[in-house]
Amino acid sequence: MLLSARAGRRAVAGALGAGSIAGAMLFGAIPSAMADDPALNPPNCTAADLAGVASGVSASTSAYLFTHPDVNWFFTSLEGKEREEVRVEVDRYLNDNPQVKAELTGIRQPLVDLKNRCGSAPAPAIP
Template sequence: MSISARAGRRAVAGAMGAGAIAGAMLFAALPSALADDPAQNPPNCSAADLSGVSSGVAASTSAYLFTHPDVNYFFTSLEGLPRDEVRTKVAEYMDANPGPKADLTGIRQPLVDLKNRCGAAPAPAIP
């Protein structure tokens, strides 16, 4: 079965949106830590470091979602919902699906490590 180009674009947009939501929830405080005087920042805490790690996590998340159609479908189905509803649905899904929760937590770990090394506030627990 072939999916249409529009459906393919929507799936990719959904995957990227899910990654963006996850990144925004986990790393809202990191840019302020990176904006401080570079001489006072720990090594490897520049905007370039954040961008590089973020792009790697985004690529890994995309690959995971393409190889796990059920998880991809779930995140794609969140498109257009209010942010509070997305948070609730993601928390419920992750509670009901510990495998994908562990997989996605592992994929995001490099961003968590960067955040911890660079002195930003701790990441909220995954619902």
């Protein structure tokens, strides 16, 4: 059975968007973001920077999924499953497909770099 386009978008967004959302929440919790002291507020660490990087990662993820139909189908097939079941299946899939894992990790790297440069905790690695 094929999922509707809306259901597919929701599944991919739910499975891959967690890193972007976590980054946005992390930046929202940093009180020094509005500080006047440059030592506490590194350059290029604004909400606009985060949004720009996150949108680039999102666009790259979309392009990757469109050019890798098998990976796209896997993430689409997660629609409607419980969060813990999704986590287990994603972990298993990425461990069974190290090339996919490396490519998706590479796509997310700009978000990790931004978080590291701006003094927040690094993003969790893709298992």
